Amino acid sequence: VFETLEAQEMLWLLQAVMTPERENTLRSALATSMMGLNALDIETLNNDEHAWDAVVEEFDGYRQIWRKRGVMPMLRALMSARNIAENLLATAGGERRLTDILHISELLQEAGTQLESEHALVRWLSQHILEPDSNASSQQMRLESDKHLVQIVTxxxxxxxxxxxxxxxxxxxxxxxxxxxxxxxxxxxxxxxxxxxxxxxxxxxxxxxxxxxxxxxxxxxxxxxxxxxxxxxxxxxxxxxxxxxxxxxxxxxxxxxxxxxxxxxxxxxxxxxxCDDDIAWQTAQTGDNQPWQVNDALTAELNARTLQRLPGDNWRVTSYSGLQQRGHGIAQDLMPRLDVDAAGVVSVVEEPTLTPHQFPRGASPGTFLHSLFEDLDFTQPVDPNWVQEKLELGGFESQWEPVLTEWITAVLQAPLNETGVSLSQLSDRDKQVEMEFYLPISEPLIASQLDALIRQFDPLSAGCPPLEFMQVRGMLKGFIDLVFRHEGRYYLLDYKSNWLGEDSSAYTQQAMAAAMQAHRYDLQYQLYTLALHRYLRHRIADYDYDRHFGGVIYLFLRGVDKEHPQQGIYTTRPNAGLIALMDEMFAGMTLEEA
Known part of the structure; x- marks a missing residue:
């Protein structure tokens, strides 16, 4: 069921409910066939500020229902308000589509009970769309109706x-x-x-x-x-x-x-x-008690056709985590942007004074920390009440509020690189949160070839475990945590909640580099850089990589310390030649042709 159009439209719908103030996500949701609007309807909304504000307010109401009661009540409210069931059933194939929508809604509700936030649920759905498990019974498409079957009833x-x-x-x-x-x-x-x-x-x-x-x-x-x-x-x-x-x-x-x-x-x-013209009768033929046998005389000799060409690789949409899951146990967690810190460690030793280094570790706390920066206005002081609300929604104790408030403030004010820019200086005009991208893979991507290329240009990659994944062709999808602009240059930033030690002194450049190598974050930032490079090349008329691309910043959140500004911040900038060759490799050109 995750391979259907309804699953993709449900993803767009959830993204719009989660952030109705973002016009692009809301417009994508309104354009779905599920919503039943045509191009003229959407154009009318675009030109009517009051009507658009009403839609934003409507979706904000759905967001409140989602947060208070769960995803299923929210979807039920939306479907009722928008008459989605009635509209679908009035169209050809509508019963099939409605069955899939309700099926996906049930799976979302079940997953939502295990996940900590709306963002985590959206990532869960996105991951299942990218890599559906066709063997899972819960994901098998359900029969939309039994009206076409033989029904045995009393x-x-x-x-x-x-x-x-x-x-x-x-x-x-x-x-x-x-x-x-x-x-x-x-x-x-x-x-x-x-x-x-x-x-x-x-x-x-x-x-x-x-x-x-x-x-x-x-x-x-x-x-x-x-x-x-x-x-x-x-x-x-x-x-x-x-x-x-x-x-x-x-x-x-x-x-x-x-x-x-x-x-x-x-x-x-x-x-x-x-019997008459409308009623007829016939005698049932009795069998001869002999089992049925194939009539050999009527069986024609069958010959299989000869395969004339080799079948092409299956085209599919995958992700970085999808590639790494086919390896041999490397603990990759690069997509969908979740950091699994110190696998299996979810508790800390009680000490008199709480610090960021004692904050719970594991996938759920990592998702929670990540989600804070998705909703935050970097230019405003951190509101303790907002932090308290987030802690309650995430299921964490209120005693973490002062620690988290001070911690987030330190992260926002920390200078990120040699220019001195900090997150607190970034307005909404200069940043893009959760930038989604697709990288087309024109020819089968082979792990050994890609690994050899990046090892040649990036010293960090040269010391990493080898890449191992099955060759893939299609699209590679991902999300960049933050893209921002400063002094005419563009940077990409990724949040990491990895636990490297008991205090910020453990987050040295060498320690962070070792963590980057262990998790193969090098390939993550290389792919992110390639995606941003292609985007900027199409958006800036005189684009030049050396002039416009500022670099990569990995923010190890637990290591950021206002007393030691460079702790917990890892910066790098992929070689321009590497990005050019990766661009050609993904476009299907061989290195000899390049």
Whole structure:
């Protein structure tokens, strides 16, 4: 189900609900077929400021529902307000699409109970779209309707329903009344004769037959085009089966034989008398008790066609983590931007004074720290109430509020490189949070070739474990935590919450370089640089890598210390020749051609 259009549209929808103030994400959600708007509708919204503000306010309301009650109630509210179910069901294939949407909603709700934030859930969905598990039973597409299947139902349950074709294979069967249970003919009270007097049994049998006749009427009137009845000379007595049958005791036999017992031949005569232009009968063919055998004379010799060319590599969308998961145990966590700190360590030793180095470690705390900088206005002082709210939503104790407030402030004010720029100097105009990119891979990308290239140009890569992944062709998708502009140059920044030691002194340049090598963050920033390089090349008329690209900044959050400004900040700038050759490699050009 994650391979469907509905999954991708659901991702755009969640992104819009998470950040309705961002026009591009909201516009992407409104343009989905799920929302049912056309180009004219969206253009009208673009030109009407009040209407656009109303939509932003509407989606902000959905965001509040998501935060307070969960993703499923939010999606239900959105679908109800926008009449999504009604609109889809009015279109061809709408039932299939609605089933997929509800299925994905259930999977999101289940995943949301295990994840810490809305951002984590969006990343979860994005990752499953990139790498769906077709073998997982929960991800198998569900049947949107059973109306096209053969349905086996009781006559009782078919009341009020209609079917194109109806088969009643056992309609001459009946259940003999074995209890003298009936209703008094005068008072209409229920009576159970424990003595089972013959007259009481007869009255109970009459009521049984009346009920069977009513059900027969229901069964015969369910079909639109055709109704088939299976009629057999039913004999309930033991021993000799010749002579009169018991069909006359059934509801159908009552109508065919007028309640008179007859043998099989008499039953056939009654059926033949009933037939006309609209009613036909035929005798079922009896088998010869021999198993069916293939007729060898009718079997033609089959020859397989000869393969004329080699099949191409499967084209797919993957991610950096998708490549690394095919390696041999390297602890990669570069996409979707989550840092798994010191695997398995999720608790700290209690000390009198709390510090950032004691903040819980692991995937969930890493996601939490990462999400703080997605929502933060860098130019404003850190609001302790905002931090407190984030801690509560993340499931952390309130005692961390003063620590986290001071910690975030230190990160925002820390000089990032030799220019002295800090996050606190970046306005919304000069930064882009969570910049999404796609890198086309025109020809199969081979790990050994890419590894050899980056080792040649980057000393950090030369000391890394080897890259190992299956060759891939298609698109490589990713997110850059932060892209910002300063003094005419563009920088990319990535947040890391890795724990390297008990205090900031552990976050030396050598220690951070070792962590970069262990996790192969070198390839991450090289791919990020290539993506940003291609983007800037198309957006800046006189673009030049050396003049416009400032470099890469890795912010090891736990190591940032206002007393030691360079601790916890790792900077680098990939060689221009490396980025040029990577650009050509991803474009399908060989290095000899380059």
């Amino acid at each position: 006559i009782h349950k078919s009341k009020g329903l209609e079917y194109p074709l109806v088969w009643l294979p056992f309609i001459t069967n009946f259940r003999v009344q074995d209890q003298a249970f009936y209703h008094d003919r005068h008072s209409f009270e229920a009576v159970l004769d424990l003595n089972a007097a013959p007259e009481s049994v007869d009255l109970a049998e009459v009521e049984r037959l009346a009920e069977d006749l009513r059900l027969l009427y229901v069964a015969l009137t369910r079909s639109v085009w055709h109704c088939s009845l299976g009629v057999a000379p039913l004999v309930r007595r033991r021993g000799d089966k010749k002579g009169d049958t018991d069909v006359h005791q059934s509801a159908l036999g009552r109508l065919l034989q007028k309640g008179e017992p007859q043998d099989a031949a008499g039953l056939r005569t009654c059926i033949e008398a009933l």
